[in-house]
Amino acid sequence: MTTVVDAQPTRPPLREKPRKPWPARLGAAVPHVILVTYVLIACGPILMIVMNSFKSRQAIFGEPFAPPNASTFDLSGFETVFDRSRFELYFLNSFIITVCSVFLVLLLGSMAAFALAEYRFVGMTLLALYMAVGIMIPIRLGTVGILELLVTIGLVNSLAGLVLVYTAMGLPLAVFVLTSFFKQVPKELKDAARIDGANEYRVFSLAVPLIRPGLAAIGIYTMLPIWNDLWFPLILAPAENVRTVTLGAQAFLGQFVSDWNAVLAVLTLAMLPMIALYIIFSKQFVRGLTGGALK
Numbered sequence: 542m543t544t545v546v547d548a549q550p551t552r553p554p555l556r557e558k559p560r561k562p563w564p565a566r567l568g569a570a571v572p573h574v575i576l577v578t579y580v581l582i583a584c585g586p587i588l589m590i591v592m593n594s595f596k597s598r599q600a601i602f603g604e605p606f607a608p609p610n611a612s613t614f615d616l617s618g619f620e621t622v623f624d625r626s627r628f629e630l631y632f633l634n635s636f637i638i639t640v641c642s643v644f645l646v647l648l649l650g651s652m653a654a655f656a657l658a659e660y661r662f663v664g665m666t667l668l669a670l671y672m673a674v675g676i677m678i679p680i681r682l683g684t685v686g687i688l689e690l691l692v693t694i695g696l697v698n699s700l701a702g703l704v705l706v707y708t709a710m711g712l713p714l715a716v717f718v719l720t721s722f723f724k725q726v727p728k729e730l731k732d733a734a735r736i737d738g739a740n741e742y743r744v745f746s747l748a749v750p751l752i753r754p755g756l757a758a759i760g761i762y763t764m765l766p767i768w769n770d771l772w773f774p775l776i777l778a779p780a781e782n783v784r785t786v787t788l789g790a791q792a793f794l795g796q797f798v799s800d801w802n803a804v805l806a807v808l809t810l811a812m813l814p815m816i817a818l819y820i821i822f823s824k825q826f827v828r829g830l831t832g833g834a835l836k
Contacts, residue, residue: 587812587816589605589606590805590808590809590812591809591813592607592608592609593605593801593805594618594619594802594805594806594808594809595609595614595615595616596609596613596614596615596802597613597614597615597617597802598615598801598802599613600613600615601801601802601805602801615802617802618800618801618802618803618804618805618806618807619806619810621797621800621802621803621806622793622803622806622807622810625793625796625797625803626789626792626793626807627781627784627789628786628789628793628807628810630782630784631784631785631786631788631789631790632786632810634700634783634784634785634786635768635785635786635787637700638700638703638704638707638767638785639764639767639768641700641704642703642704642707642708642711642763642767643711643760643763643764643767645704645708646707646708646711646712646715646759646760646763647715647756647759647760647763649708649712649715650711650712650715650716650719650759651715651719651723651745651749651752651756652745653712653716654715654716654718654719654720654722654723655719655723655745655748657669657716657720657723658720658721658723658724659723659731669717669720672712672713672716672717673713673717674713675712675713676713676714676717680706680709680710681772684772684773684776687706687777688776688777691706691777697777697778698777698778698779698780698783699778699783700778700783702777702778703773703774703777703778703783703785706773706777707763707767707770707773710766711759711763711767714759714762714763715759715763718755718758718759719752719755719756719759721755722752722754722755723748723752725752726748726751726752730747730748731744731747731748734747757822760822761818761819761822764815764818765815765819768786768787768814768815769787769815770785770787771787771788771791774787774788775788775791786810786811787811790807790808790810790811793807794807
């Protein structure tokens with residue numbers, strides 16, 4: 542009696558990928574080395590400021606590149622900041638101004654961008670050109686006129702005046718970028734909503750979730766300059782009760798310029814919130830910057 546044994550298919554031997562010659566590997570590594578070097582140069586000072594803000598004065602000058610440990614850890618700088626200034630109020634003012642300005646920029650900018658992307662009307666090209674000019678011309682050139690306007694309407698030394706200025710500053714770029722995102726929303730989706738009886742506000746609300754990467758990019762791009770701005774708070778709202786974090790930090794540095802613990806602590810408090818938000822939303826920021834240019 543004979544048994545039949547099924548022949549097992551033989552697998553071809555695995556071929557090792559040919560290794561690239563060392564000039565090619567070196568050429569591929571050069572961009573990474575450049576980027577890592579740039580990251581170290583850009584982030585090194587920030588890391589040193591944060592580390593040294595938690596160290597004693599002696600450790601700051603004796604071991605500036607060493608992280609804080611049990612013997613060098615010191616919070617005297619932060620205690621000085623909160624005891625000698627009203628940084629809680631400055632943070633609250635900056636938070637209110639930033640959140641309100643970004644909200645208005647996203648709301649008004651998305652509505653204007655939807656109209657430019659969806660409708661055809663007389664003067665549309667001129668309006669788009671006007672928005673582009675608003676991107677190219679810095680708003681600080683009109684500081685004198687803005688100050689006169691706020692004095693006339695009684696909004697000097699007020700958070701509302703700064704919110705209006707920052708909203709006007711962020712709208713041109715928001716409209717320009719979000720228009721390209723709205724043009725990528727499928728026309729069939731909007732037409733189907735209209736056939737079902739949806740009005741234009743409902744169509745707009747259906748299209749907005751589809752451009753979330755663009756909204757995230759514009760939100761971050763608008764938020765950072767507002768939080769870090771010193772020019773308009775110094776000119777339009779220098780009063781103590783409406784000071785922002787940046788203006789409060791500048792005034793604090795002038796008073797405690799020789800107290801390095803306090804100086805580093807106030808710098809850390811001023812920049813850490815924006816750094817944290819940027820790290821959290823960095824992926825959406827990159828997607829938003831590239832998504833508007835790709836179909």
